[in-house]
Amino acid sequence: YNHLETEDGQLFDINLIVRGAMERLVPILMTTLTTGLALLPIIIGGNLPGQEIEHPMAIVIVGGLVSSILLNLFVMPVMYWKFGVAGSANNEIMVLEYVT
Template identity: 45%
Template sequence: MIGFVTLTGIVARNGILKISHALNLSLTEGLALSPALVLRASEERLVPVLMTALSAGIALVPLLFDGEAPGKEILHPVAVTIFGGLASATLLDAVLTPVLLLRFGGPAFASLRESQAGEAAGAPALL
């Protein structure tokens, strides 16, 4: 269970990174939600996501081998769960998050644009 909780936190962080970057690109550059925007956001956040998975995976390597060694009886299954989950979830996240963002992100992007336009209209003029 500890491995799954850890894995869930890492994978959720990676998905949030991609979605928040797509929202940021949309707001700062005035881009509409489109496949080009989602691909750009995913591509620009690919390195941080891979670095997170790689650093966690490298840290788990000593626990993956010789699971019968004294002191590793409990940590070995946790390491296997996290390592395997990181490998599969990172690949799945690279495909699934952009698809879900394109499919279900339209209303969120529209309301964000409306709120930004409302704030811009109500902002006092600078002298």
């Protein structure tokens, strides 16, 4: 989001938050899906002999990937909106203007 403000000169408003989230959507989903698909055979295979460590570790990694997606795509934009450098009481007014 700082890159959009400093390099592109975009003003701090709801459009900056939406654009930043949309630009990060594809790279986040691609890396997560690639890693998740690579771990899928280990998860489906279950607790086979010789995979006592890999199976639980794959489950934890996929869980971390899912929580990372949720944090990066939903929580981070809201936190930046709330606590961003230009965060002010006008945020609610800008949201209403964006929605209507």
